[in-house]
Amino acid sequence: MCRRHSAQQRSMMHSFGFGWQRFLEMSAAQNHRCAICGAHGDPADDNRLHIDHDHDSGLVRGLLCGLCNRGIGALRHDPETLRSAMQYLADTDTSGGESNLGRLS
Template sequence: MKALTIRQPWAGAIAHQTEPKRKVWSIKGHKRVLTPLGQVKPRQPTAEGWRSACGCGWAAPQSHPSKRAAEVAYRSHLDEVPSEQWPVCKRCEQHTRPSAMSTGSPHLCKKCRTAATREWAERNPSAWERHLRKSLLKRRYGITIEEADALLEQQHGRCAICGVAEGDSRGFRLHIDHDHATGVVRGILCHLCNSGLGHFRDNPEFLTKAIAYLTASEERKTA
């Protein structure tokens, strides 16, 4: 698991937050139809996948492992329409194949969105850093910045296991720890404790045996 605050590449970032919301482009006669083939759970793929289809009658020949993959298949289908029907990027003003249009800022192509994001982030470094943290927490753990900060405050700004403070002398930041089976957040740990649980495969039995092993070793030393 990664630290709370990380730096990521520019690609796939937000566009200007000061811009008004733009209308999503559409192609006449086509409408996206994405259907889950099983129960949908937060931040977990459906076991059966997703079906991708279009209002024009097109349907993907096979299911897709995620909603995003189904969306990609639909946009690839739209690439087949005549280029004069393709959406026009509001920044470069070029007809752009649907698969090359941004999903986060639908009025921009992916190249222009990346450029716009880079320019905005350079002008607003603090807001950009906060956005990265907000996006990571919501996407990976399903919590807000406020919830993460409240959890850390409950732990007095320290690792829930060893008690080390955030930003310790080793250069490690505290990490969000969660149950990999359910996705539920359990607490905030330092890098070493978080990695330790992972190495023990989150198995309490293994940890109990490890404690007994170390205790027996210490007892032999003093015998």
């Protein structure tokens, strides 16, 4: 095992109390895909899945790709804020090529 994966193993064991084998089992249970967007994650490269956990309880929720993990973190892991963001995107759908606010050049 390479040095980087060895460091990942130590970090997981320290942070979440379980090792690389448990991570691989969780990844397989999710078909090696992000629990939110379904992006494929590969533990052998930089496209790996990340352990998502509740910051208050410390309990693991699942595995996410880096973008989804950072996205929910940026929205403070708050379900109401995430719902508001979803509503905002739905209410301001510009897929038809129109916007009340104009276009950025």
